[in-house]
Amino acid sequence: MPFVLRSASYYTGDRRHFPEGTRGFLYYCQPNPGAPLVAGQIRFRLTPGNDPASFIQGSDLLMPNGLPWSIPLLMIAGEKIKDQGDSATGIWQQLVDDGLVTPTLLETWGATMKASKLAPIPSSRIIHSFGQLFHVDFDLNCFYFFLLTMNQLRRQRYYGLFTEYEDHPIIRPYLGSALCCFERSILPQHNGTRTVVIRIVKMISPPICVYPDYNGCIPLPVEGELVHYHYKRWGLQPKSYNVDSPGHASLKMLFRDES
Known part of the structure; x- marks a missing residue:
């Protein structure tokens, strides 16, 4: 049956209302093949009429950040375990009754998050695959996200992707934001390694430099290009993370199809 959405406050963490006349159908978006089963989401499909066809x-x-409005399955599992009211319980039961997920999956992940004391908030970045889009503000000091494996959830922190951090004070030269994704590097300098780079897929708010005549370590972000940094030792290079090095081993799960 169709729904009319009026408020996003419960699952988006703010008091922003949906656009007037937002009508359509809630549906369960299955995770892509090979992704963790708990990576599914409830989404809302805008339709021209009430007919399911x-x-x-x-x-x-x-959402304003360019990503689909969604309720991650992880949140449903976590909130049901915490007894957070009828909303989470109702969605949980509907998914199970429709055969879209199993009770075991939800119970296992709810218990996992409770034991680890990890609870993604609605605006969390939950990353599990190469090519998965995530939103980044250019003026972030630190880049936080949850890394989801087949059986584990980890909270990660990296310095801001567009932050000049080799000297103090830290410099954040740009305002704006974009949708980005992790990719496996195919650059010649990374041949024979398992190295991750970051691509700027789509600009949401074009970059604005806040420093006149800025000529620092962070080049202007460009849609379609990799994120770069001007290192004192190596010069201008794509930001990269070798997952077989101790500092970035957590990203190894992105290579889950490899031994």
């Missing part, structure tokens, strides 16, 4: 003609409701 119009679903294919619709499009997912997008």
Whole structure:
């Protein structure tokens, strides 16, 4: 049956209301093949009418950051375990009744998050695969995200992707934001290694330099290009992370199809 969405406050963590006349169907978006089963999401499909046949003609409701509005399955599992009210319980039961997920999956992940004391908030970046889009503000000091494996959830922190951090004070030269993704590097300098780079896939808010005549370590972000940094030792290079080095071993799970 169709729904009318009026408020995003419960699952987006703010008091922003959906656009007037937001109508369509809630549906379960299965994770891509090879991704963790718990990576599924509830999404909202905007449709031209109330007929379920119009679903294919619709499009997912997008948030201002360019990503689909969603309720991650991880949140549903975690909130049900914490007894956070009828909403999480109702969604949990509907997913199970429709055969979309198993009770064991939800119970296992709910217990895992409770034991580890990890609880992704609605705006969390939950990353599990190469090519998966995530939103980044250019003026972030630190880049936080949750790394989801087949059986584990880890909280990660990296210095801001567009932050000049080799000297103090830390410099954040740009305002703006973009959708980015992790990729396996195919650059010649990374041949024979398992190295991750970051691509700027789509600009959401074009970069604005806040320092006149800035000529520092961070080149202007460009849509379609990799994130670069001007290192004192190596010059201008793509930011990269060798997952077989101790400092970036957590990203190794992105190579889960390799031994």
